[in-house]
Amino acid sequence: MTQKPFLRLNSKDKAFHLFLMLFMLGVLFATLFPFLNVLAISFNDSADTARGGIGVIPRVLTLDNYRQLARFPSIWRGMFISFARTVIGTATGLFATAMLAYVISRRDFMLRKFVTTMFVLTMYVSGGLIPHFMVIRMFGLNNNFWVYIIPGLISAWNLIIVRSFIDSLPYSLQESAFLDGANDLTIFFKIILPLCLPVLMAVALFIAVSQWNAWFDTYLFAPFNESITTLQFELMKILEGAATGGQLGDAGNIQMAHNVSPLSLRMAATVVTMLPMLIVYPFVQRFFVSGMTLGAVKE
Numbered sequence: 001m002t003q004k005p006f007l008r009l010n011s012k013d014k015a016f017h018l019f020l021m022l023f024m025l026g027v028l029f030a031t032l033f034p035f036l037n038v039l040a041i042s043f044n045d046s047a048d049t050a051r052g053g054i055g056v057i058p059r060v061l062t063l064d065n066y067r068q069l070a071r072f073p074s075i076w077r078g079m080f081i082s083f084a085r086t087v088i089g090t091a092t093g094l095f096a097t098a099m100l101a102y103v104i105s106r107r108d109f110m111l112r113k114f115v116t117t118m119f120v121l122t123m124y125v126s127g128g129l130i131p132h133f134m135v136i137r138m139f140g141l142n143n144n145f146w147v148y149i150i151p152g153l154i155s156a157w158n159l160i161i162v163r164s165f166i167d168s169l170p171y172s173l174q175e176s177a178f179l180d181g182a183n184d185l186t187i188f189f190k191i192i193l194p195l196c197l198p199v200l201m202a203v204a205l206f207i208a209v210s211q212w213n214a215w216f217d218t219y220l221f222a223p224f225n226e227s228i229t230t231l232q233f234e235l236m237k238i239l240e241g242a243a244t245g246g247q248l249g250d251a252g253n254i255q256m257a258h259n260v261s262p263l264s265l266r267m268a269a270t271v272v273t274m275l276p277m278l279i280v281y282p283f284v285q286r287f288f289v290s291g292m293t294l295g296a297v298k299e
Contacts, residue, residue: 042270043058045061078235081228081229089207104116123156133220143222143228165196174187177191
């Protein structure tokens, strides 16, 4: 059905379209303003920022806030660890989630309801922080890089999403593959994974954002092992030191020497942490709306 040109619409339709455009522009502005404001403050001079009134454009453009942030050697080490845990955690978590989702989606798997129920229960019932800490220590994952990967390998929420997507695929695809002599691994790698690409990319984004933004596990299990501390944890220490004038990395002393306020440091750190996800998201977004099963089978 073709849409009428705007000039050919009657007055009521024109008024509705104008209202809709103005409303969407308002939503767009409300969505973008906080991000643009953070960006403007991060590039604005600290002394000028203290006056207030910064909108979406810096009044006194400067890179001192980012130069100050880059002076901390822990930033670069933490960035490498965060990047490594994001890549490894996303790849392993996605593969484990997809494989388990395929298993519990199989109609001939007798324990599919039991296994699904056990995972769903973990979304509502938790053992608590202390038992979790004791389990991590019992397996020797304290001060170990794998504490970022193994405990959160499979998320029940992501598992249900992938399993539901597999359930929506025509089961005759698997049956016909079995008749042709394919085994479970062949079906999983050659049929299920390619068809599940849209949902897997969406889940990959969820896992990557969670891994990149994580810092509390570092605080619990590796706070003093600087070789594996993450970027977000190091930024938290720097901002805390800058705000209190403490000695966490001599943040307070450096802040006074270079005239960089805690607010400016905080905004620069915010931009640094969210920039990688903003770069990745446009490349993943196209998979959210694409379907790969169209025309795969006729029933």
